[in-house]
Amino acid sequence: MTLTLYNTLTRRKETFTPLEPGKVKMYCCGVTVYDYCHLGHARSYIVWDMVRRYLLWRGYQVRYVQNFTDIDDKILNKARQEGSSMEAVAEKYIQTYFEDMDRLNIMKADEYPRATHTLDGIKRLIHELEHKGFAYPAAGDVYYTVGNFSDYGKLSGRNLADMQAGASGRVEVEDPEAAKKKHPFDFALWKAAKPGEPAWESPWGAGRPGWHIECSAMVRQCLGETIDIHVGGADLVFPHHENEIAQSEAVTGKSLASYWLHNGMVNVDGEKMSKSLGNFTTIRQLLDAPNAPEPMAVRLFVMQANYRKPIDFTAEAMAAAQNSWNTLKEGLLFGYEYGKQLGWDVGQASCLSSSPVPSPQEQRFQEAMDDDFNSPGALAVLFEIAKELGKEGNILVHEGKTKTPPTQLEAQWKTLVSLANVLGLSVQPETQTNESTDGLSDAEIDDLIQQRQAARKAKNFAEGDRIRDQLKAAGITLIDTPEGTRWHRN
DSSP: OOOEEEETTTTEEEEOOOSBTTEEEEEEOOOBSSSOOBHHHHHHHHHHHHHHHHHHHTTOEEEEEEOBBOOOHHHHHHHHHHTOOHHHHHHHHHHHHHHHHHHTTOOOOSBOOBGGGOHHHHHHHHHHHHHTTSEEEETTEEEEOGGGOTTTTTTTTOOHHHHHHHHTTHHHHHOTTGGGOSSTTOEEEEEEOOTTSOOBOOTTOSEEEOHHHHHHHHHHHHHOSOEEEEEEEGGGIIIIIHHHHHHHHHHHSSOSEEEEEEEOOEEETTEEOOTTTTOOOBHHHHHHSTTOOOHHHHHHHHHTSOTTSOEEEOHHHHHHHHHHHHHHHHHHTHHHHHTTTTTOOOOOOOOSSOOSSOOHHHHHHHHHHHBTOOHHHHHHHHHHHHHHHHHHHHHHHHHSSOSSOHHHHHHHHHHHHHHHHHTTOOOOGGGOOSBOTTSOBHHHHHHHHHHHHHHHHTTOHHHHHHHHHHHHHTTEEEEEETTEEEEEEO
């Protein structure tokens, strides 16, 4: 099977061919560390964690780099608000970033470069751009000459002439630095120092780098002049990624990245998430709220949609994701709960490598993920296995044995755990509970079944039906047999 992915640069699906066989260099645009991470960050970093895990499972050696932007006006504004410093604000929110990502089971990057740690590389890149005629100084600032890069707009599909015509003076009004620019869409590579703000010495005077040049320099420093995959949110296509390409490729004459991948945005109740609309939700607000979803339910919610499409965050959608996670969790816990009874050596089922001889389920999982990381298709395979294990677990509880041979169930369970791990979905045995989503324990379910049997024996069929409907609403299916009533969670 061949891995294909949608390349924003070419606007089509392409066969994935790494620059070096068996190895992948992957760069992800990280957070600007001035606040807690929000649902948009959760979606983006869950998606790229899934992609990275899948590439590892497919046998690639992946070097994954994700930056921190720790020089920015937003960070300086937060420092002023808190009576703090740029460094203190950045350190605080880098730490909270790691806390939030750990809760969502996101693997740590191989390297986390920071803009403040890449200043030499940034200044060197600006100097090379200036030397090659792609940058010019202006009153302590340095700007990129957009018009000198003939491929400008190739990622976003924007035409510079059309952009200029469409601006209709807006750029000059909104940009106080417009008078310094030769062209309204030229952008800052270096910004002159302002009173009371951190600054670094440079050939153009004291100042600090612009946002776009930071990533170009960090990619080059950590991964080289050309990488395999560059990822980020769809909101970064223009201008950030477009400007990265212009900067890097003007200097090297080489493609910055072979493949550009972008995840869709998060809406809240049908509207774009933003602080101005008051629908801005941080990861910790979501996970720490009363009746909060489990972190794995959040991962599941994200992966139930195609990574390139927008997703709509609603209370109903999160509740549905939690119910789905309960089903998957029951399957993942099957071996820990029943393995000893079935004579298994539970051992370690999870791993990030595919089997030498893949099972039919693994083949279907790979077929889905090879198609531009089709996580909804991959999840369908997981749910199929999990539901079957859930039914077998209930049969075992009520009949003392399973319908499917234990060795076959063991193989199914280990496949489920392994494939779920590829998607970053995992559960520890100690987190197991015997409660369904509405709080019904196994004992409570058995008690309701006995009440139903008593009602039916007394010919009170209406009461029997009411109890069946009550259990059905709680996600419990009853199966009446000559030997008695069996049940399983849906």
